[in-house]
Amino acid sequence: MNYPVLDQKDTRSGFGAGLLELGDTNPDVVALCADLTGSLKMDAFQKKYPERFFQVGIAEANMMGVAAGLTIGGKIPFTGTFANFSTGRVYDQIRQSIAYAGKNVKICASHAGLTLGEDGATHQILEDIGLMRMLPGMTVIVPCDYNQTKQATKAIAAHDGPCYLRFGRPKWPVFIPNDLPFEIGKAQVLVPGTDVTVIACGHLVWHALQAAEELVGSGISAEVINMHTIKPLDADAVVASAGRTGCVVTCEEHNRHGGLGDAVAQVLTSRKPVPQEFVAVNDTFGESGTPDELLRKYGLYPSDIVNAARRALSRK
Amino acid sequence: MPAATASAQDTITSLQRIASQVRRDIVRQVHAAQSGHPGGSLGCADFLTALYFHILRHDPKAWTMDGRGQDLFFLSNGHISPVWYSVLARSGYFPISELATFRRINGRLQGHPTTHEGLPGVRMASGSLGQGLSVAIGAALAKKLNGDDRLVYTLHGDGELQEGQIWEAAMLAAAKKLDNLISTVDWNGRQIDGDVDDVLPLGDLPAKWKAFGWEVLEAEGNDMQALLEAMEEAKARTGRGKPVMVLMRTEMGQGVDFMMNSHAWHGIAPNDAQLAGALAQLPETLGDY
Structure with a gap:
């Protein structure tokens, strides 16, 4: 089987594109970001749906709690920051206010792993999958390219329960055909x-x-x-x-x-x-x-x- | 303070009677479990009684997680669960007899409150401190998005204010002009290891909240008439572009003389003789569970 390179795109842009589509199709979807809107490619959503976008500043712990609270009013919150600040920095907030409380928060994490590159080890989290999969009830998704990240972003909105979506910074080959079905939990x-x-x-x-x-x-x-x-x-x-x-x-x-x-x-x-x-x-x-x-x-x-x-x- | 009118005095008397029963529930729950946190629970018995029996616009029988059209309350200092469980049960969220299951295995009344076992009236897990204000902000933002004009209330311990997340949340609430949020602090000056001023002083607390952009009120938290007036004033200050903070001066252990004037009863249970001594000071007004 052959997988030609369709394009070179960053997976975070797949997230941004998926989030924008969700904004168009699902009025309950809201987004929060801790001062990394451009890096997370959330700016298109922010521009089109400013009333559903919450800039929280450099305060990730608070962001996780606010997201949990938004679910209580029936919203589907997507949080966006780097993977390090999405997991290790806010582990207890996720554990108590999201996972244990069973809240429908979508934790969306960019710049995961070594491919964050030059910023170095403080930002290159290599432990986040482990941290998240240890939490009961947490769904953990690591899509492989732009197309799949966009698919996964839309899929987690339709999934009831807390999710961790991990993606990255660099431009990377796009090779998953758009018509390849994506199903959470199906290899x-x-x-x-x-x-x-x-x-x-x-x-x-x-x-x-x-x-x-x-x-x-x-x-x-x-x-x-x-x-x-x-x-x-x-x-x-x-x-x-x-x-x-x-x-x-x-x-x-x-x-x-x-x-x-x-x-x-x-x-x-x-x-x-x-x-x-x-x-x-x-x-x-x-x-x-x-x-x-x-x-x-x-x-x-x-x-x-x-x-x-x-x-x-x-x-x- | 002006004297209350006759009907207002009836309300105060009625709430005081409920609070006495709530205090009995607290010490009986903690005694039965031989664990739990009686000190802060007793200190907040007047406030939570006033909140659930007079201030909140809520329908316990029609409880839903999303709470549309209802006032919401979040207990951020989850360790004072005995007082919350008592007012929840006695206002009709679940059977009063269930208070006997506090901290028991296979029960819904966990040591710290949680949604995990589906207990009506509880919308968030709390216990790890400093998280409830953030959650309340999210719920208040959702109310605004939903066009729901009801209010969101929180309660925090003063020691809890040492958690940094509280101040992250304080900034955001002001920045988002969350004027449908009323937060309160159990300002008893005590925490597990001793007096707050010795452990980590909070400084000028009213000035701090004002500097963070909040409307700030101070109240005597164990004086029912003063509490009601402060909460009415807090409600009157909603809808003006700022979140509202009520700093309630309370006494840890209020109502049981040997539990007062110390941090010692923050988190220990009375023995049989101490239980009897406590109950002798707390009239049984509504019937024990």
């Missing part, structure tokens, strides 16, 4: 294969596709799964694919602890024990650099996925 087998399963989320889905092409050249058939929903995880898809191939590689722009890899490992150990290799940041903080330099240095390149696949195959 997408982008490339069928027989020798090794490569499960990825976010930006690394593109790297997984590239790795699969390279593996074909060595006579290795890799199945590539886009696991855009980390929670609830599509466990049946993991088990079915592992049954077909007998080994798994997980790929994420996140610490190897707490993220997609751990979620998949929980499924495999209990339902289909097969070798698993982890392509993830190896329990360290990031640093300043270009996104490409950082992905290479921290082991998230297509070649790293190829090597992990070979290791997994050798352990079968």
